[in-house]
Amino acid sequence: MDMRVSLVPGVLELKNPVLSAAGTFGSGLEYRPYGDLASLGGIITNGITLHPRAGSPMPRITATPSGLLSSVGVQNDGVEHFVDRVLPLLPWGEVPIIPNISASHVDDFGELAARLAAEEGVAALEVNLSCRNANRSGQRFCQNPVTAARAVSAVKRAAGGKPVIAKLSPQTMDIVEVARAVEASGADAISCIGKVEGLMVDVKERRAKLGNITGGMSGPAMKPLALHCVWQIAQVVNIPIIGVGGVCSALDVLEFILVGAHAVGVGSASFSDPETIFRIARELPALCAEYGIDDLNAFRGSMGR
Template sequence: MYMDMRLNLPGLPDFSFKNPILTASGTFGYGVEFAPYGDLTTLGGIVVKGLSLAPRAGNPMPRIAETPCGMLNAVGLQNSGVESFITEKLPKLPWRELPVIANIYACDPGEFAELTGVLAREQGIAAIEVNISCPNVKEGGILFGQDARQAARVTEAVKRMAGDKPVIIKLSPNVTDITTIAKAVEDAGADMLSCINTLSGMGVDIRTRKPLLANVIGGLSGPAIKPVALRCVWQVSRAVNIPVIGIGGIASAEDVLEFMLVGAHAVQVGTANFLRPDFSFRLVQEFEQLLQKMNITDLEEFRGSLKA
């Protein structure tokens, strides 16, 4: 039996996913690297690794460390720069057949706006996801995602330059109340939210007495953070009126349904792509099989139906 898993998002009639399974930024390269492991067009969408105006070398090694049920990373947003992506990577992606979403990184609202302006001109970019878990160097280094006022300023700057491209704000869990940030960026014009980004963490080696990461502190991801991610998606989806994309520790088709049950319209798969480069492709098939097994024929009716 064929299952219709398409999603037409509220308020965005021209933006749709053929299924709710996307890849998370920083875990799927630029997309082209994973083409040997499956058909990219079977995915709901691809979120490419974070892009900056100029190329970034990233942090020194070591910058990835395994943890129980997850991993730490402090890659430092290494990327070849937005112009290189547009000329060398984007043309190789099947953007006519699935949404390609650009994730962007900057250190002040003006830089976010400039970067957005470059990407907004590209037909192959379906939407722009904004990483606000980065420091505002002009405001003492506080992370945009930890201050509602600064998060709103970034959102407004991006929206001014985005044209008809939907803007997705990626929320940080490293805050006292994630709904405060969510409502602030919604009021500032965000079209969608994705949550969560990684949790701050660290690891140490008792034998060498050194941190596992050269940067000392990194982002924790993987199944260990799924309970936190579910809580955040549940809280945020109840606090805003725009679509929410769930991220955090997804390792099975059941995990996808859990995120949808608490209110997510779609999900992004991250750390599992490192364990199995074909994971996201397999997950699309397994998710369809699970829907059939559970006799779920209407994802919109299922979404947010948690009996809490």
């Protein structure tokens, strides 16, 4: 069966709909011992900022029922390190490399986009709209359709024609309105959902379990929320959607495609078993055959037909 997916026709073509999710797969290099990176549909990297960031205080991760709570704080060595030391080692000639970019100012998003878009090995850019906007008292860009659109517009203007993916979080009054706004501002695709903020506490020690107090929830418990968001957004936008949240199996991938996703990101499942994403990509064609799915395009969004 043909597993190919066209996110942006002629520009961003995937050999299959299985992508790594930002923040869970490093740069991709860390997973080379566990599988063939070129077998994936695409690699969305960990968050990249203009300058190096130390990240959040320890501890950064703790277990929750059916998932994880984490606060890494976008620890990274900055865009120049990625361009000079990481990107050349990635198989960008065989699989699309999509850096996830993070910033606190609209202008910084644009500068990051310009620097990365200049590199041949960068196929597209994913804009992390869960970043806090320094000009809005720390409100996240994704919480306001106006600020989300401004960030995406800045990236689109600087991206030199390379596709721009807007990553949304449900931590907004209306994710559908934000989706409409980023589509209108030029986003070529939408990725959702980003992590939802949560808190875990230790009663005995009378403290939070994370050094940053709060963190982002991920894991299987997030899948129903993510499916709902993808389904809602698919009703109102005309651009492709990458579904993210609680994906652990090839069946999960088909669930997201059924409600309207073009591609699917595998996230924290890679922490418990680093071979997960490669297994999903390998098992997906056989599962499609088992369910009588011979055309992903026809299957997409077919719930209730």
